[in-house]
Amino acid sequence: MLSIEKKDQTKIYTGTRTLKENLQLFVDFRELLLTWTAREIKGRYRQSALGFGWAFIQPVVQIVVISIVFGRFMQVPSDGVPYPIFTFVAILPWSFFAGAVSAAIPSLLGSMDLITKIYFPREFIPLAAIVARLVDLLIASLVLVSLMIYYRIPFYPTLIFVPLLLVIQIMLSIGIGLIGSAVSVFLRDISFAIPLVMQIWMYATPVIYPISVIPEQWRTLYSLNPMVGIIDSYRRVVLLGQLPDGLSLGISAAFSVVLFVFAYVYFKRLELFMADIV
Amino acid sequence: MDTTPVVCFENVYKRYQLGSRRAAIRYLLPGKTTQIPDNGKQSTDQPDQANELWALRNASFEVRPGEMIGLIGPNGAGKTTILSLLSGITNPTSGKITVTGRVGALIKLGAGFHPDLSGRENIYLNGSILGLKKAEVDRLYNKIVEFAELEKFMETPVKRYSSGMYVRLGFSIAVHINPDILLLDEVLSVGDVSFQSRCFNRIGELKDSGSTIVLVSHNMHQISGFCDRVIYLNQGEIKDVGEPDQVIKNYLDNMLDQQLSTALEDGSDLEQVNGSGRMVIKDVAFLDCNGNRINSINSGEPLTIRVFYVTRDEVNDPLLDVVIRDIARGNMFQATNRDFGIELGKMGNSGHIDITFDGLTSNNQVLNFFFTLWDSDHTEQYDWKRYIKLKVSGKPSSSGRHIFNCDWKNSID
Numbered sequence: 001m002l003s004i005e006k007k008d009q010t011k012i013y014t015g016t017r018t019l020k021e022n023l024q025l026f027v028d029f030r031e032l033l034l035t036w037t038a039r040e041i042k043g044r045y046r047q048s049a050l051g052f053g054w055a056f057i058q059p060v061v062q063i064v065v066i067s068i069v070f071g072r073f074m075q076v077p078s079d080g081v082p083y084p085i086f087t088f089v090a091i092l093p094w095s096f097f098a099g100a101v102s103a104a105i106p107s108l109l110g111s112m113d114l115i116t117k118i119y120f121p122r123e124f125i126p127l128a129a130i131v132a133r134l135v136d137l138l139i140a141s142l143v144l145v146s147l148m149i150y151y152r153i154p155f156y157p158t159l160i161f162v163p164l165l166l167v168i169q170i171m172l173s174i175g176i177g178l179i180g181s182a183v184s185v186f187l188r189d190i191s192f193a194i195p196l197v198m199q200i201w202m203y204a205t206p207v208i209y210p211i212s213v214i215p216e217q218w219r220t221l222y223s224l225n226p227m228v229g230i231i232d233s234y235r236r237v238v239l240l241g242q243l244p245d246g247l248s249l250g251i252s253a254a255f256s257v258v259l260f261v262f263a264y265v266y267f268k269r270l271e272l273f274m275a276d277i278v
Numbered sequence: 279m280d281t282t283p284v285v286c287f288e289n290v291y292k293r294y295q296l297g298s299r300r301a302a303i304r305y306l307l308p309g310k311t312t313q314i315p316d317n318g319k320q321s322t323d324q325p326d327q328a329n330e331l332w333a334l335r336n337a338s339f340e341v342r343p344g345e346m347i348g349l350i351g352p353n354g355a356g357k358t359t360i361l362s363l364l365s366g367i368t369n370p371t372s373g374k375i376t377v378t379g380r381v382g383a384l385i386k387l388g389a390g391f392h393p394d395l396s397g398r399e400n401i402y403l404n405g406s407i408l409g410l411k412k413a414e415v416d417r418l419y420n421k422i423v424e425f426a427e428l429e430k431f432m433e434t435p436v437k438r439y440s441s442g443m444y445v446r447l448g449f450s451i452a453v454h455i456n457p458d459i460l461l462l463d464e465v466l467s468v469g470d471v472s473f474q475s476r477c478f479n480r481i482g483e484l485k486d487s488g489s490t491i492v493l494v495s496h497n498m499h500q501i502s503g504f505c506d507r508v509i510y511l512n513q514g515e516i517k518d519v520g521e522p523d524q525v526i527k528n529y530l531d532n533m534l535d536q537q538l539s540t541a542l543e544d545g546s547d548l549e550q551v552n553g554s555g556r557m558v559i560k561d562v563a564f565l566d567c568n569g570n571r572i573n574s575i576n577s578g579e580p581l582t583i584r585v586f587y588v589t590r591d592e593v594n595d596p597l598l599d600v601v602i603r604d605i606a607r608g609n610m611f612q613a614t615n616r617d618f619g620i621e622l623g624k625m626g627n628s629g630h631i632d633i634t635f636d637g638l639t640s641n642n643q644v645l646n647f648f649f650t651l652w653d654s655d656h657t658e659q660y661d662w663k664r665y666i667k668l669k670v671s672g673k674p675s676s677s678g679r680h681i682f683n684c685d686w687k688n689s690i691d
Contacts, residue, residue: 011366011376011377012377013363013375013377014370014372014373014374015369031406035403039392114390114407117367118365118367118408119367120407183306186303187306273305
């Protein structure tokens with residue numbers, strides 16, 4: 001239990017904390033989110049000559065290579081939409097997801113110097129790693145908008161779904177990021193597994209291919225992957241002007257919310273012992 | 279003055295899991311309820327408990343506002359654990375800790391720095407973690423930098439700092455955020471002389487302004503000089519709380535006794551003869567001024583060492599070589615009777631030789647005595663007895679290995 005009375009700042013430690021106390025701490029330290037995110041962004045591009053240019057270059061090069069290999073040579077179907085933009089609308093949120101998770105998971109381990117010397121709610125570290133990736137997403141979105149104009153894709157009214165999709169996706173990233181970062185303090189194997197898991201996960205998600213290539217009878221099972229509903233929905237609302245598929249997005253949303261809540265509670269439990277690991 | 283405690287420990291226990299992977303994985307699983315062993319005693323009967331370390335057992339104490347508390351005890355006593363708990367870095371396994379006010383801390387020589395960030399960024403990061411607004415940090419920034427004497431290094435990532443620079447910056451931040459409670463772990467032993475003296479002055483200022491300070495130090499001189507009260511910890515338990523000099527004396531005595539008992543193992547075997555055996559040391563006794571046999575004495579008090587011998591042959595004018603070593607292992611004394619111009623004459627079949635000292639100057643030391651008997655020409659070793667112990671207590675507040683008698687006088691011109 002830890003309670004902070006605003007007036008005289010009395011803290012009581014008994015070795016456990018209630019959800020209410022944890023949320024209160026989060027509010028008390030809220031400015032840290034900004035501080036950490038800012039340092040996360042600055043730190044990433046600090047010693048690079050191109051700086052934020054990399055946030056452009058990476059997706060552009062990716063789209064060119066993938067379009068040539070999969071679109072031109074392998075003739076991967078793309079539901080009647082030009083392949084480059086068909087893939088890009090998926091690569092964009094996928095890169096954000098993969099980048100956020102890959103940055104969040106080792107973030108606590110990288111801050112052990114702080115964790116063992118000073119107290120603050122630890123969730124700010126992985127959270128900041130995730131929020132900082134939003135900047136990249138924003139920059140890369142400009143590339144998407146340019147592509148849409150180039151391919152004369154209209155701005156469908158279904159675009160209003162994008163913020164919802166983003167929220168679901170961020171909750172999923174936070175859920176995975178919180179659990180992964182906390183567990184990896186105790187079990188470093190997690191960090192080694194990230195690149196591998198992310199690669200497999202991408203192939204299990206309709207990023208470089210349309211969902212239509214998956215046989216009908218496997219579709220439901222396939223949709224249990226929470227990223228399927230999210231990526232497919234982006235494609236529908238941005239490129240095709242269709243509503244998201246209720247079932248698969250519903251699965252994604254439910255999974256993300258449940259994971260998010262569980263992850264927070266679990267993270268805050270492990271947080272009590274993080275500094276005890278040497 | 280308000281005397282509601284600002285720090286209150288109530289029956290606090292802290293357990294650490296030792297060992298590597300399995301212990302760490304246990305944290306990840308849903309926890310069984312914390313079990314406090316009876317009286318906090320460690321039991322090794324159950325394999326579960328074999329790799330547990332109780333860093334703190336049933337600790338209860340209070341700190342009143344404005345007090346300066348010293349924590350003393352051997353390594354692993356739980357001093358740093360108390361600071362970590364106070365600052366909220368780690369959490370009690372059971373019990374209750376109440377802390378009132380803003381806490382500034384330097385624990386295990388470290389400040390909470392991010393190695394990749396520059397000194398400047400770390401100051402702001404630390405400030406925001408400690409609950410300061412940016413404007414407040416702006417206001418304190420110059421003072422912090424100036425105190426740490428790091429004007430030229432504020433744009434350098436702290437990972438390039440030397441350990442001294444690191445601690446200087448950490449200390450400077452901790453003492454400039456005007457903490458209600460300041461936790462200092464061994465920090466006063468680092469830095470150069472000029473920095474140390476500024477640290478002491480700054481601590482004095484904070485004390486005067488009403489800050490509560492908890493100081494961990496192995497330097498009894500600092501502890502007795504600064505602290506109003508001292509807590510002596512050993513193996514996670516509070517052994518003594520009270521007046522600095524009293525508690526320090528208790529601690530030093532216990533430590534010396536421990537040295538005495540553990541050191542005995544590498545120690546003396548009076549049965550064994552190391553030499554030709556024509557003359558043998560049967561026993562050695564330390565006697566106080568009343569002739570009572572003792573194994574501890576205060577420094578400066580008269581001491582007689584009585585060496586009991588027996589002879590097998592006729593022995594004339596042997597040499598008795600005495601070596602005294604303290605903890606520093608080097609010889610602090612080595613001489614034979616001849617060095618003092620004394621011949622021992624004809625030895626009987628049995629008898630004893632007395633060596634009398636006005637007083638030993640050692641200060642809180644366990645001394646090892648070595649006695650060697652030689653023939654008159656210093657060519658034949660009759661016998662050699664090693665590691666005979668004597669505890670010499672001194673002044674608890676003084677940290678030197680020796681304490682010499684001296685007078686103090688002030689004269690005004």
